[in-house]
Amino acid sequence: MPVHGLTHILLCLLPMWRILTPVSSHPQHNRCHLIQRTALCNNGKLTSVPAGLPDNTEELHLNYNHIQTLQDSSLSYPSLITLSLACNNLERLESNTFQDSKLLESLNLANNNLHIGYQETSHALKTLPRLRVLDFSENELNDEMAATLLQNLTSLEYLNLSGNLLRRLDETSFQDLHQLKELDLQRNLIFEIDAAFDSNPLLQRLNLAFNYLPCLVDFHMTQMVVLNASHNFIEWFIATQDLNDTFQLETLDLSDNKLLFFPFLPDQSRLRNLYLSHNSIRFYEHLADNNTDLNSTTTVEFYNIKKYKSNVTAELWTENLHGDISSLEILDLRGNQVEYFPQGFIQKMPVLSRLQMCTNCLKTLNLTSEQLSSSLYELDVSNNRLEQFVADEGTMTALGNLTYLNLSLNDLRQLPSGLFSSLPSLRSVDLSYNEIDICLPEQAENSIGNMSPCVDWKNIESLKQLYLKGCNLEIIPSCAFTGLSLTHLDLSDNPGLIVQESIESLSRTLQHLGLGNTQIQDFDFSPFQSLKSINISRNSLAHLPSSLLKLDLNVLDLRDNKLPTISSGHANALAQKLHTVFLTGNPFNCCQTEWFRTFEATKTINVVGQSDIECQDLFQIIHRVENSQSFLCLEEGGESIFWYILLFVPICLSFLFISIIVLLTFKPKMLQKSIKKKCLKRTSY
Ligand SMILES: *[C@@H]1O[C@H](CO)[C@@H](O)[C@H](O)[C@H]1NC(C)=O
Ligand SMILES: *[C@@H]1O[C@H](CO)[C@@H](O)[C@H](O)[C@H]1NC(C)=O
Numbered sequence: 001m002p003v004h005g006l007t008h009i010l011l012c013l014l015p016m017w018r019i020l021t022p023v024s025s026h027p028q029h030n031r032c033h034l035i036q037r038t039a040l041c042n043n044g045k046l047t048s049v050p051a052g053l054p055d056n057t058e059e060l061h062l063n064y065n066h067i068q069t070l071q072d073s074s075l076s077y078p079s080l081i082t083l084s085l086a087c088n089n090l091e092r093l094e095s096n097t098f099q100d101s102k103l104l105e106s107l108n109l110a111n112n113n114l115h116i117g118y119q120e121t122s123h124a125l126k127t128l129p130r131l132r133v134l135d136f137s138e139n140e141l142n143d144e145m146a147a148t149l150l151q152n153l154t155s156l157e158y159l160n161l162s163g164n165l166l167r168r169l170d171e172t173s174f175q176d177l178h179q180l181k182e183l184d185l186q187r188n189l190i191f192e193i194d195a196a197f198d199s200n201p202l203l204q205r206l207n208l209a210f211n212y213l214p215c216l217v218d219f220h221m222t223q224m225v226v227l228n229a230s231h232n233f234i235e236w237f238i239a240t241q242d243l244n245d246t247f248q249l250e251t252l253d254l255s256d257n258k259l260l261f262f263p264f265l266p267d268q269s270r271l272r273n274l275y276l277s278h279n280s281i282r283f284y285e286h287l288a289d290n291n292t293d294l295n296s297t298t299t300v301e302f303y304n305i306k307k308y309k310s311n312v313t314a315e316l317w318t319e320n321l322h323g324d325i326s327s328l329e330i331l332d333l334r335g336n337q338v339e340y341f342p343q344g345f346i347q348k349m350p351v352l353s354r355l356q357m358c359t360n361c362l363k364t365l366n367l368t369s370e371q372l373s374s375s376l377y378e379l380d381v382s383n384n385r386l387e388q389f390v391a392d393e394g395t396m397t398a399l400g401n402l403t404y405l406n407l408s409l410n411d412l413r414q415l416p417s418g419l420f421s422s423l424p425s426l427r428s429v430d431l432s433y434n435e436i437d438i439c440l441p442e443q444a445e446n447s448i449g450n451m452s453p454c455v456d457w458k459n460i461e462s463l464k465q466l467y468l469k470g471c472n473l474e475i476i477p478s479c480a481f482t483g484l485s486l487t488h489l490d491l492s493d494n495p496g497l498i499v500q501e502s503i504e505s506l507s508r509t510l511q512h513l514g515l516g517n518t519q520i521q522d523f524d525f526s527p528f529q530s531l532k533s534i535n536i537s538r539n540s541l542a543h544l545p546s547s548l549l550k551l552d553l554n555v556l557d558l559r560d561n562k563l564p565t566i567s568s569g570h571a572n573a574l575a576q577k578l579h580t581v582f583l584t585g586n587p588f589n590c591c592q593t594e595w596f597r598t599f600e601a602t603k604t605i606n607v608v609g610q611s612d613i614e615c616q617d618l619f620q621i622i623h624r625v626e627n628s629q630s631f632l633c634l635e636e637g638g639e640s641i642f643w644y645i646l647l648f649v650p651i652c653l654s655f656l657f658i659s660i661i662v663l664l665t666f667k668p669k670m671l672q673k674s675i676k677k678k679c680l681k682r683t684s685y
């Protein structure tokens with residue numbers, strides 16, 4: 001029994017001893033930090049793998065060191081499962097590097113120079129029967145090097161090859177990776193993919209972003225779940241039609257490409273998120289029945305370098321190839337050229353929750369005929385050319401989940417009356433930059449659905465954020481916002497707007513108030529005790545409204561006003577509370593910049609564009625406030641130099657005067673001489 005007890009103690013001591021002893025025997029080991037079975041040796045200036053770590057180490061992190069070669073048998077840790085060697089200038093792994101670490105599953109070799117010793121490295125990798133995760137990103141690998149390195153890695157499930165020099169992928173590229181599930185190929189030079197993934201039946205996530213692909217046609221990877229091909233030069237996306245299988249595709253990202261057509265999606269799919277922003281997509285239904293225009297072809301053919309491949313036929317001008325969009329939840333079409341939706345297109349998406357159409361060419365939107373889904377949560381049709389926005393009562397009440405509506409930057413002059421009060425979940429509305437008024441009490445229309453040139457905001461309980469910038473508003477009726485509990489109200493860019501009492505009903509809830517470019521003069525902010533952020537830029541204010549100081553503000557925009565200075569009392573009060581302040585574009589006085597030092601000295605405040613804040617000195621010369629050395633002020637107060645000049649000039653003048661008098665009285669001869677001279681000269685003529 002006592003013997004047993006002793007072995008227990010010994011066993012307990014063993015790990016401790018292991019941790020403690022190597023410190024002296026292997027100096028490099030100093031740089032490691034051990035946490036259970038993980039050794040963290042990052043940033044240690046190591047040139048080789050530290051020896052003497054515990055035998056049972058399972059995770060070893062050696063990122064940001066100077067290891068150039070991983071030498072044979074240098075990894076004497078038989079339990080090692082994870083090894084990370086990112087950012088090391090690593091050139092090669094010698095063939096027998098892993099002979100003692102056969103359990104390795106995850107290997108991170110990102111950001112090294114493995115293009116140099118890739119052949120030897122490939123031998124080393126072949127000795128790892130359990131390798132599942134491999135990161136080769138940023139290693140300047142080309143097609144051939146990658147193919148060599150990946151040979152026989154049949155157990156690999158996750159592979160990162162981003163940031164290399166791959167150009168062309170074909171059936172040899174990943175042929176042994178039968179277990180591959182996720183592949184990251186972003187930021188290469190790939191311009192062609194030819195049957196490259198036929199040996200990877202489990203591949204579910206593929207990232208091809210930031211390459212040079214001109215098209216993705218004959219897409220038939222039914223197992224794919226997330227495909228990211230954003231930031232390429234893709235003009236065509238065509239899925240193989242008439243496949244009997246349902247595509248597992250859930251997320252397709254084709255944003256920032258050159259698509260002219262809505263992608264030709266699979267017949268049957270589970271697609272939920274479709275990102276198509278920043279292409280040139282429009283719909284061509286109006287050309288479909290127009291035989292005169294059909295001189296143009298109805299089919300597209302695709303060729304590739306090796307062999308002629310697909311003759312993809314697409315009935316381009318009819319809209320029956322959109323494929324299955326019935327599961328779509330997010331449709332992002334921002335920054336395209338959509339003029340209208342084809343008939344029935346929106347109806348095909350019964351569970352759509354976000355429709356993002358910002359920056360397109362929509363002229364009219366008839367919610368009644370489009371039949372938007374009742375699950376719609378966000379509708380963004382900002383920055384289009386909308387003149388008509390129509391909805392009848394039934395449609396509006398059906399949009400029970402609509403929470404976010406952005407109609408800004410359009411040409412709307414009227415809206416269905418009662419639109420906003422019919423939407424029970426509405427939280428945020430942006431109507432900025434349209435010519436729409438706020439209804440006067442007598443204008444408030446009764447019949448819901450009729451077009452009205454003004455909007456009635458009363459009693460919309462759910463509404464929290466309202467943006468009415470640049471609507472040419474002149475006066476806000478005093479009861480315009482009664483019954484609202486807005487937290488955000490932006491009335492900027494309505495020059496000459498009369499505001500004060502109409503928003504006092506919001507004093508309890510309002511947190512952000514935008515009054516930029518409204519020509520307000522002295523606004524009393526004191527009732528608005530919940531305000532956190534105020535924008536009063538571009539208002540020609542010559543002094544800070546003192547009611548500002550009583551608030552608990554975080555953000556204050558004071559740009560482009562006429563402030564000459566900020567009194568030190570105000571500066572101190574503001575610096576205590578504010579997190580962010582905007583001050584550029586004011587004619588500050590260089591001799592009164594105490595406030596700037598106060599802000600500068602306060603670590604908790606971010607003065608946006610601090611180095612761009614300018615001031616004028618006495619002679620109207622502009623300086624940067626930051627460079628306080630470059631301008632000279634005689635006294636603290638800026639006016640003082642004026643007094644110096646005012647005092648100095650009379651003294652000089654009187655001194656001059658006195659000296660002339662003295663000169664003349666004590667040397668009258670001189671006077672005579674000078675007179676004589678002049679007279680003589682005159683007589684000489
Ligand atoms: C790699 O796989 C090929 C067959 O695909 C086989 O002939 C070769 O022996 C394998 N090499 C190693 C080192 O396992
Ligand atoms: C692949 O590596 C790059 C660069 O190291 C990294 O930014 C990216 O997130 C990695 N991809 C995945 C899927 O982890």
Ligand SMILES: *[C@@H]1O[C@H](CO)[C@@H](O)[C@H](O)[C@H]1NC(C)=O
Binds near residue numbers: 207228253
């Ligand atoms: C696609 O990849 C790009 C680049 O890595 C990334 O910014 C974007 O968020 C990805 N898209 C999706 C849907 O994840």
Ligand SMILES: *[C@@H]1O[C@H](CO)[C@@H](O)[C@H](O)[C@H]1NC(C)=O
Binds near residue numbers: 244
């Ligand atoms: C498609 O699947 C259905 C049933 O799932 C089957 O009856 C039909 O033969 C299949 N067609 C083809 C072309 O595979």
Ligand SMILES: *[C@@H]1O[C@H](CO)[C@@H](O)[C@H](O)[C@H]1NC(C)=O
Binds near residue numbers: 286289
């Ligand atoms: C046919 O084309 C003409 C001119 O491009 C256009 O005005 C007309 O609306 C088109 N016809 C149909 C049915 O869309």
Ligand SMILES: *[C@@H]1O[C@H](CO)[C@@H](O)[C@H](O)[C@H]1NC(C)=O
Binds near residue numbers: 292295296
């Ligand atoms: C039809 O195509 C032919 C040959 O491409 C061309 O010469 C002709 O002008 C086209 N006609 C129209 C109406 O576009």
Ligand SMILES: *[C@@H]1O[C@H](CO)[C@@H](O)[C@H](O)[C@H]1NC(C)=O
Binds near residue numbers: 299301311313
């Ligand atoms: C491609 O399809 C078109 C139309 O069906 C046909 O005229 C053409 O011969 C086909 N080309 C090839 C190479 O099969």
Ligand SMILES: *[C@@H]1O[C@H](CO)[C@@H](O)[C@H](O)[C@H]1NC(C)=O
Binds near residue numbers: 366367368370
């Ligand atoms: C909107 O669509 C409905 C249903 O299709 C139609 O009855 C109504 O006339 C349309 N309104 C306008 C202004 O086009």
Ligand SMILES: *[C@@H]1O[C@H](CO)[C@@H](O)[C@H](O)[C@H]1NC(C)=O
Binds near residue numbers: 374375376401
């Ligand atoms: C509305 O939103 C709620 C909560 O997000 C959700 O449970 C409900 O299913 C949605 N209604 C519709 C019709 O989609």
Ligand SMILES: *[C@@H]1O[C@H](CO)[C@@H](O)[C@H](O)[C@H]1NC(C)=O
Binds near residue numbers: 359406408
């Ligand atoms: C509405 O859309 C415009 C233009 O796309 C954008 O600048 C603005 O921030 C959006 N409004 C809200 C409240 O998100």
Ligand SMILES: *[C@@H]1O[C@H](CO)[C@@H](O)[C@H](O)[C@H]1NC(C)=O
Binds near residue numbers: 493514538582
């Ligand atoms: C304040 O309002 C002006 C005018 O609308 C705008 O240009 C500026 O971006 C706003 N400031 C902030 C911090 O949002």
